[in-house]
Amino acid sequence: xxxxxxxxxxxxxxxxxxxxxxxxxxxxxxxxxxxxxxxxxxxxxxxxxxxxxxxxxxxxxxxxxxxxxxxxxxxxxxxxxxxxxxxxxxxxxxxxxxxxxxxxxxxxxxxxxxxxxxxxxxxxxxxxxxxxxxxxxxxxxxxxxxxxxxxxxxxxxxxxxxxxxxxxxxxxxxxxxxxxxxxxxxxxxxxxxxxxxxxxxxxxxxxxxxxxxxxxxxxxxxxxxxxxxxxxxxxxxxxxxxxxxxxxxxxxxxxxxxxxxxxxxxxxxxxxxxxxxxxxxxxxxxxxxxxxxxxxxxxxxxxxxxxxxxxxxxxxxxxxxxxxxxxxxxxxxxxxxxxxxxxxxxxxxxxxxxxxxxxxxxxxxxxxxxxxxxxxxxxxxxxxxxxxxxxxxxxxxxxxxxxxxxxxxxxxxxxxxxxxxxxxxxxxxxxxxxxxxxxxxxxxxxxxxxxxxxxxxxxxxxxxxxxxxxxxxxxxxxxxxxxxxxxxxxxxxxxxxxxxxxxxxxxxxxxxxxxxxxxxxxxxxxxxxxxxxxxxxxxxxxxxxxxxxxxxxxxxxxxxxxxxxxxxxxxxxxxxxxxxxxxxxxxxxxxxxxxxxxxxxxxxxxxxxxxxxxxxxxxxxxxxxxxxxxxxxxxxx
Ligand code: FEO
Ligand code: CA
Ligand code: CA
Numbered sequence: 001x002x003x004x005x006x007x008x009x010x011x012x013x014x015x016x017x018x019x020x021x022x023x024x025x026x027x028x029x030x031x032x033x034x035x036x037x038x039x040x041x042x043x044x045x046x047x048x049x050x051x052x053x054x055x056x057x058x059x060x061x062x063x064x065x066x067x068x069x070x071x072x073x074x075x076x077x078x079x080x081x082x083x084x085x086x087x088x089x090x091x092x093x094x095x096x097x098x099x100x101x102x103x104x105x106x107x108x109x110x111x112x113x114x115x116x117x118x119x120x121x122x123x124x125x126x127x128x129x130x131x132x133x134x135x136x137x138x139x140x141x142x143x144x145x146x147x148x149x150x151x152x153x154x155x156x157x158x159x160x161x162x163x164x165x166x167x168x169x170x171x172x173x174x175x176x177x178x179x180x181x182x183x184x185x186x187x188x189x190x191x192x193x194x195x196x197x198x199x200x201x202x203x204x205x206x207x208x209x210x211x212x213x214x215x216x217x218x219x220x221x222x223x224x225x226x227x228x229x230x231x232x233x234x235x236x237x238x239x240x241x242x243x244x245x246x247x248x249x250x251x252x253x254x255x256x257x258x259x260x261x262x263x264x265x266x267x268x269x270x271x272x273x274x275x276x277x278x279x280x281x282x283x284x285x286x287x288x289x290x291x292x293x294x295x296x297x298x299x300x301x302x303x304x305x306x307x308x309x310x311x312x313x314x315x316x317x318x319x320x321x322x323x324x325x326x327x328x329x330x331x332x333x334x335x336x337x338x339x340x341x342x343x344x345x346x347x348x349x350x351x352x353x354x355x356x357x358x359x360x361x362x363x364x365x366x367x368x369x370x371x372x373x374x375x376x377x378x379x380x381x382x383x384x385x386x387x388x389x390x391x392x393x394x395x396x397x398x399x400x401x402x403x404x405x406x407x408x409x410x411x412x413x414x415x416x417x418x419x420x421x422x423x424x425x426x427x428x429x430x431x432x433x434x435x436x437x438x439x440x441x442x443x444x445x446x447x448x449x450x451x452x453x454x455x456x457x458x459x460x461x462x463x464x465x466x467x468x469x470x471x472x473x474x475x476x477x478x479x480x481x482x483x484x485x486x487x488x489x490x491x492x493x494x495x496x497x498x499x500x501x502x503x504x505x506x507x508x509x510x511x512x513x514x515x516x517x518x519x520x521x522x523x524x525x526x527x528x529x530x531x532x533x534x535x536x537x538x539x540x541x542x543x544x545x546x547x548x549x550x551x552x553x554x555x556x557x558x559x560x561x562x563x564x565x566x567x568x569x570x571x572x573x574x575x576x577x578x579x580x581x582x583x584x585x586x587x588x589x590x591x592x593x594x595x596x597x598x599x600x601x602x603x604x605x606x607x608x609x610x611x612x613x614x615x616x617x618x619x620x621x622x623x624x625x626x627x628x629x630x631x632x633x634x635x636x637x
Contacts, residue, residue: 055562067550069609084623091191103166111138112171114593116236117580129584137233157280169200200229210319235328241369250325251300256282257291322417344432383462440535442486470502514565542577575600
């Protein structure tokens, strides 16, 4: 999620002041006691000059801490750019200077700010790790480093020209490109018929309980069954039947107009809509003005299903999965055949969700997957003090979700998912980002990136640090056994904390990494995660620049003596976050998105990096890199 920087004081000063205050608070022992009670992996790091990392199962020499204008990877590895903003995706297209792109050209080229990546093997159903489709979200645009004289001061959107806004509308959404590995190097297959763009103008079908609902009808779509475009595509997931889920992470600052004029100001307010029109869209297209088209916001903030193997397939917004600032949608097939989707709502004090399909998926009968995500039970998580995690169903007619409370139908529950979850007493979290399942243990990991707004009086069993600038990772443990035996449909799990992030050398952070963690290995602000085939977690961070270190990717054991001991594998260039980590099935390639390089600059004139091209005065370009071992072996093995 783009952090609004407009009205914030310098975050680094805020952190410095709060940390010194926390040092005093921790002196009372109260918070440390709470930390110890959760059974953490190790004691606080004591700042050893020479750390012992021999216990880690991750076999690579850790990258030394580095933060400059380019990317870096551990010795013995390559990190090559595969595809980036403006790159060709059609036969005959030339590589051009992205400063010359117009909307029509952008609509046929790779989008901006790459985020979630799914690698989908070719042919479909194979385990091919040398040829596949990269399905990549293009979350948003950093216009301050795309166009001259458009500072990120809250006024940029109002100053953009119609042409600039149109280009930006084509630069977001999702990009599918076929990629092939030849002699160890990944490259785009430029003339592949699978290559495809989804933008703010692409038609999307609406399915599930909200299809045809009155609140979904607009002048463009009087039937409420078709949306133009997708927006803020952040995390995602892959289904067992070979489709990709892309998550709309809240379109609140995309709209202009006065929300008080709509029939549902309380709902839009609960979803953060403020009419700010941050990207200038409402000035040129009245569908982004809620005073003109009040239902248009209701048509975003969903999970979208894309079939990358069928270039003619229309993408579908699956409303049964709820309306929120969707960060991720990790899909598991449970042992009984039902399909489970874990989802986080990435905003301050929002919740962790789970969807369980009503029907079972039968791989022998591909038709059983059709519309299976349209019917099922959406639940929200309560983390209890006794270590139990309870999933509470968001089902109309149960508990307080009644007509008297504004929930006459399941469609009402889904349109107002957050409000329904409030009523059920869900546990407010420190900004839930990615959620992924360890394929070996069956344990589920939910990443809380940070929450500077958490006050000391608002702590709960699983969010234990006030002014949490550093983030933490929650472990959710389904009953029934390990791996495929785990029951991801159970009403009750147990939970634990994998670790709390922060610099362990600064006890005031309350960080709880393994005691052997080195000065290079600790991290802050975890965001996206993935697992390699051996069940080791790889954590990508977003927000480390506030601590004067690079965002990057860290590998870490979740089991055994080195549980909670991270090692730095990859560092991004200045201003960028690392996101969307995804392995090929054989574990020899880890794809990672380098999102918003140089975004920390006020304008193009002051960018700190022109990554990845470094050609004269070229613009910085977000891009996907492929991390591989130089000898071609499995990453970290
Ligand atoms: Fe798009 Fe929650 O990061
Ligand atoms: Ca983020
Ligand atoms: Ca994210």
